[in-house]
Amino acid sequence: MTSPITFTAAGGGSSSAGAPASLQPAYLELREPPAGGGTANPGASLGKIKFQFNPKELSLAKNAKWKREAQRNAKKSGPPEFTGSDPSKLTLEMFFDATDTMDDKVVKAVEQLFSCCVPTEKSRQGKKGSPPWVIFQWGGLTSFPAYVSGVTAKYTLFTPSGTPVRALCTVTLEEISGEQGGQNPTSGALAARDVHVVVAGDTLASVAYRAYGDPALWREIADANEVVDPMRLRPGTRLLIPALEELEGRHGQ
Template sequence: MASGSLERMVITAFSDAQYNSQTGDPFTVWINPESYTHDFTIRYSDRQAQGSNGPSPEYNRVGQESISFDLIFDATGVVPPPIPGVSLPADGVAGLVDGFVKLTATVNGVIHRPNYLKLSWAQLQFQCVLSKLKIAYTLFKPNGTPIRAKVSTTFLSFASEKQLAAEANMASPDMSHLITVKAGDTLPDLCHRIYGSSTYYLRVAAFNDLAGFRRLVPGTTLVFPPLQGPTA
């Protein structure tokens, strides 16, 4: 892309938590957000000893990130469509808004939940799901056709369990582990390496939906969930 050229925000939908199976066409915004907010949260347990002068918050976990922004949909002709040669829609912004809602907020019948999403805009690359959506129609044709709308959105960060396990990367049996199978690996051996016991291989096979555990395909990625104790 040439320096100084306009780069528009693109929202892409996926039908799987690993972001491998794209569904539908990516949505390219007509007008980039004027601004966006990126919120981070850290959770603490509120603990205060009896008789103490103040609380001593105890770290609990890192909370979800969120990104919020407003999108303007405009079919007045003032703003050209993002794709050259595309005409202004006859139904104003109604079809554009409906397409955006279908991609981001409507339950996908195949996965029985709304799509997994990825926001892409220059340095912003954010895997997420839609949390809030508010539509305000602000301008109309004389016949009532909406030709401008403001869509307020909030997206929550999303990462699959495999991604979280990879990011944690902690060598402890009470943490999730992400392992790539190598030639000669067996599930009992891997379980012994992770947990100190090979007896968990059936549970790990079930957790990863393996049809069998005797033959592991090299290059396959497996998640070893947190397990502790001989009866865990």
């Protein structure tokens, strides 16, 4: 039994820090798998894969397994018995374009996605090859911890020398652990997050103090929102506030 859900965005244009909430940049956060395997908290950050253009829609699927016992001489089939469920799967598209620069940045972006389908170097050295943990982030939307189970890249435009400068990639994320329930991309997130709307007089330090009681944590808020100039916060800007336990997990690594 499959239960697909598709989330459609109002707009899929590119975005930058300090933009309205509808233009928050989407990205895939890569983390080292837990040392020694298992499904504990992930390891150190391996960077991000940024969306050049925000996705237009997200498809989420969940499969459930049921068994029916045959009943002799019965006119109807027996009641279904639940035997387990498969992990949730999130499918999204990533569009890359380099027609403005005509360089190889599209090829590098696709190679970075493909690298998510193989074990990390650290896990191979530990004799337990595991793929990087991947978490889809878009504003206040946070997916379950997952790994990339499949990437399909379709090159649609090339330079005269044959270098691809446009590609459409279909990426499938599969849930790491089936413990997290719910058919919602936010189910199973590493930590809850909040959103703060900037008002006149706000600074990142003051926002950090209100959120955590520690103004020194303003850099974490800046990093989460890719703020280039922390001295220029426009009123009305929506800032993603990472949960305190998420910050503690990063600093404890």
